[in-house]
Amino acid sequence: MIDKPLLAGVMVLLTLSLVMSYSLSTYTVVHFNYTDFHFFIRQSMAIFLGFTTMVILSKMDPDTWFSRMGLALFILFFILMIAMQFLPSSLVTAVGGAKRWIRVGPMSIAPVEFFKVGFIFFLAWSFARKLLDKTKMGFWEEVRTFTPYLFVFLVAVVIIAVFQKDLGQVVVLGATLMVLFLFIGSSLKFFFTLLSGVFAAFIGLIFFAPHRMARIKSWWGTVQDSILSVFPFESVQSLRIEVGKEPYQISNSLNAIHNGSYFGEGLGNGQFKLGYLSEVHTDFILAGITEELGLLGLTLVTLTMLFIIFRIFKIASKVKNPMYYLFSIGVGLLISFAFILNSYGISGITPIKGIAVPFLSYGGSHIWASCIAIGMVLMVSKKVPRDSKGRMK
Structure with a gap:
């Protein structure tokens, strides 16, 4: 028996995504002279494809199909991410010089969304085979043991952060990888050493990309007063920078959230979607939802x-197979970090990363990939012991 509460929770968010893709795309539809149901129809197709895939996967036998599906995702989309850099512009959609989407007929596929699921499977599969039986390791043995995984991750960083200019996806993958290291028994010394290296690399990726530096400065200009006021030292005040107008996206996002108050303006009655807040049905969908449906x-x-997330972690805690356990934990972490980064970004707590809200933001690739991940977790959930009423033991 699959975990029906998990399936129901995902269906609720997918349904809301469909409603909001129609409500929040009003200005974009008029501006580009699309039909009223342009985004609604496209999102309907993505959700139908994702939901169908999720149900089909949930009915498969995990002992037969789980590893095959996971390896196929990892290998195929890893190759596609590399190959798309050499494909002609007729097949690849480039934005700002970054090739992120492959056109397949009327559809555009973002390989990185599917690679994330495949990468989590690769880690779970490899960790379960090689590391769970190891006794306590010394620091240098940990370095030797985890270096191959870090190498694969670094290759992914180069492809995603450098060629695709998508640092947000790297942050989500990196955070998930580090937490999984803790789950398989890495020491705190190794963890904090790795964290220091990741932080240094993160800073380097920012400094060597002018558009990221501009984004960081723009964000710092909005939060510097509240942060620097805590440190009344003269030397600290030198970190203050001169800023012009507050970044319009953050400003309008915060205004949309404020305008929604407790109960919202009503479905379809939002004002900031009317040209003030771009991409409100994609990366800023939480701001759009808050304005129309309020804090409630x-x-x-x-x-x-x-x-x-709770249901995914509960399935992980009950399943016996270590590979299923680690994969479920990884999927839960992917969803958690993506939701946190998007929430913090639209509220100005951190710089905007361009991360989609799982199951909610408009976009076929992330909806389909998220449904594949949940489908594999549902496949795994059939291995969880249950009582006569179908509840987890």
């Missing part, structure tokens, strides 16, 4: 997301 709507979305 945002709270229900957050609780539903937390419920989904």
Whole structure:
């Protein structure tokens, strides 16, 4: 028996995504002279494909199909991410010089969304085979043991952060990898050493990319007063920078959230979607939801997301197979970090990363990939011991 509460939670968010893709795309539809149902129809197709895939996967036998599916995702989309850099512009969509989407007929596929799921499988599969039986390791033995995984991750960093200019996806993958290291028994010394290296590399990726530096300065200009006021030292005040207008995206996002108040302006009645807040149905969908459905709507979305994450972690805690356990933990972490980064970005707490909200943001690739990940977790959930009423033991 699959975990029906998890399936129900995902269905709730997918349904809301469909509704909001119609409500929040009003200005974009008029501006580009699209039909009223342009985004609604496209999102419907993505959700139908994702939901169908999720149900099909949930019915498969994990002992037969889980590893095959996971390896196929990892190998195929790893190759595609490399190959797409050499494909002609007729097949690849480039934005700002970064090739992120492959055109397949009327569809565009972002390989990185599927690679994330494959990468989590690769880690779970390899960790379960090679590391779970190891006794306590010394620091240098840990370095030797984990270096191959770090090498694979660094290759992914070069492809995603350098060629695709998508640092947000790297942050989500890196955070997930480091937490999984802790789950398989790495020492705190190794963890903090690795964290220091990741932080240094993160700073380097920012300094060597002018668009990222501009984004960081723009964000710092909005939060410097509240942060520097805590440190009344003259030397610290030298970190203050001169800024012009507050970044319009963050400003309008915060205004949309404020405008929604407790109960919202009503579905379809949001004002900031009318040209003030671009991409409101994609990366800023939480701001759009809050303006139209209020704090109450945002709270229900957050609780539903937390419920989904809770069910995934509960399945992980009950399943016996270590590979299934680590994969489920990884999927839960991917969803958690993506939701946190997007939430913090639209509220100005951290710089905007361009991370989609799982199951909510408009976009076929991330919807389909998220449904594949949940489908594999549902496949795994059939291995969880249950009582006569179908509840987990």
